Amino acid sequence: MKHLLYAAAGLAALAFAPTGANAQDASWGCQVLLCAASQSPSWQGVPYCIPPMKKLIAAMSRPGFDWPICREAKAGEPGREEYEECPAGTKVGYTESGNHDDWNRNREPNRCVKTVDRCENRAQFQSLYGDEEANRRAGIIISYSYNSNSSALVARNNSGCKVQISTPRPRRANDWYFDIPNDKGVKERFWFNLRT
Incomplete structure (x- = not known):
């Protein structure tokens, strides 16, 4: 936590050193950068930050x-990552949007996917994923695998052992970030959001 305060203080010193001006006198880009770097509280809790962020x-x-760029801070434009990493044991997956022909062009990495063998521990699988209504409410999609010898029969009966579990990928509370160089030139990441 201390290093965040030092980074913000260093940023303020960089932004205002030539003139010795106050934060209110900074360029709009530097005001935005300073406010985005505010962590406890976030910019929404700092009265000075409300006007430039709105x-x-x-x-x-x-x-x-x-x-708006704060050239003195050498941070550039922010980045954005809407989703958190998928939990351990899962990988990023996709949900189809539109018709199948458009699938490769219109997909977002909005799912976490894992393949499990539901036959290894049927009771555990049933307790986790046996309630279709609960799965629907939680956004869980179960895709049943099948072997090539009896694909139609197995797919129709959902009797294959291997299933793919797809869950919604967690969204970040703070989905924007600035990488701001500290006094040693090492970039530190500051996450923020643009909710009012």
Whole structure:
């Protein structure tokens, strides 16, 4: 936690060193960067940050928007990652959107997928995934595998042992980030959101 405060203090020193100005006098890009780097509280809890961040959010919806840059901090534009990493034992998967012809073009990495053998421990599988209504509410999709010898029969009866479990990928609470160089030039990542 201390290193975050030091990084923000270092950023403020970089941004305002030449003139000795106050934070209010900083460029809009530096105001946004300082506010985005605020961690405890986040920018929503810092009265000074509300106007520049609301201005940013409004500007983002206009055509031709360019992210305001704080050149003194050498941080550039932010990045964005909507989803968390998938839990251990799963991999990133996709959900189809649109018709099958468009599937490869219109998919998002919004699922976590794992393959399990439901025959190894039927009782455990049944307790975890046996309630179709609970699966639907939780966004769990179960795809049954089948072997090539009896594919139609096995698929129809859902009697294969190998199944693919697909769950919604967790979304990040703070999905935007700046990589801000500290006083040693090492970039530190500061996550933030743009919710008002």
